[in-house]
Amino acid sequence: MKARRHYEKGLELTRALSEAEPTNVGLKWDLAVSYNKMGEVAQARGQLMEARQHHEESLARFQTLAEAEPTNAGLKRDLAVSYRDLGEVAQAQGQLEEARSHYERYLGLTRELSGPNPTNADLKWNLAIGYNKLGEVAQARGQLVEARQLQEEALARFQQVSEVNPTNASLRKDLADCDATLKRLERARDPSQKARKYLQAAASNPQ
Structure with a gap:
C-alpha cells in the first residue's frame, strides 16, 4: 500500500x-x-x-x-x-x-537494440527473456515443439550471460527455471516415458 x-x-x-x-x-x-x-x-x-x-x-x-x-x-x-x-x-x-x-514486439525491439551491440550482456539477457516468454505462451497453447525450440533459444542465451555474470542470483534463477522447463518439455515429447517410469516403479515395488 x-x-x-x-x-x-x-x-x-x-x-x-x-x-x-x-x-x-x-x-x-x-x-x-x-x-x-x-x-x-x-x-x-x-x-x-x-x-x-x-x-x-x-x-x-x-x-x-x-x-x-x-x-x-x-x-x-x-x-x-x-x-x-x-x-x-x-x-x-x-x-x-x-x-x-506483445512478446513478439518486445523481442523484435530487443533484437534491433542488440544488432549494433552483439556483446552487450544485458541485451542478451533481454533476448533470452523474450524467447522464454514466447516459449511459455506456446506451451500454454499446446504447441510443444515450438515451445521447446523457443526455450532452447532462451537457455542458450541465459547460459552465455551466466558465464559473464556467474554470481548474479536473478540470472541464475532464470537459467535454472528455463532449464527445468526444457526438461519438462523433453519428457512430454516422449509419451512412453511415463509408462516406463510406472513400470520401473511397479518393478521396484511388487505387490
Missing part, C-alpha cells in the same frame, strides 16, 4: 506538471514511467485490469516519444519493456494470442 500511495502521488504531481508544460519531453517520459510503476504495483497485487490500464497508458506515451526520436536507444528499450509488461498481464489473464503479440 505504501508503494501504491507513493506512486499515486508521483503520478498526480507529474500529470499536473505535464499539463502545465505539454511540450516538455522530460515530463512526458516521467509520466510514462509513473504509469508503468502504477501498473507494476497493480500487477503485483493481482489487480490485472488496473495493471492493464496503467501499462496501456505507459505504452501509448512511450510510443509517442519513441516515434519522435526513432534513434534513441533508451526510448526503444522503454517501449520494449512496456510491451513485455503488457504481455505478462495478458498472459496472466489467459489472453494468449495477445500475450504472444
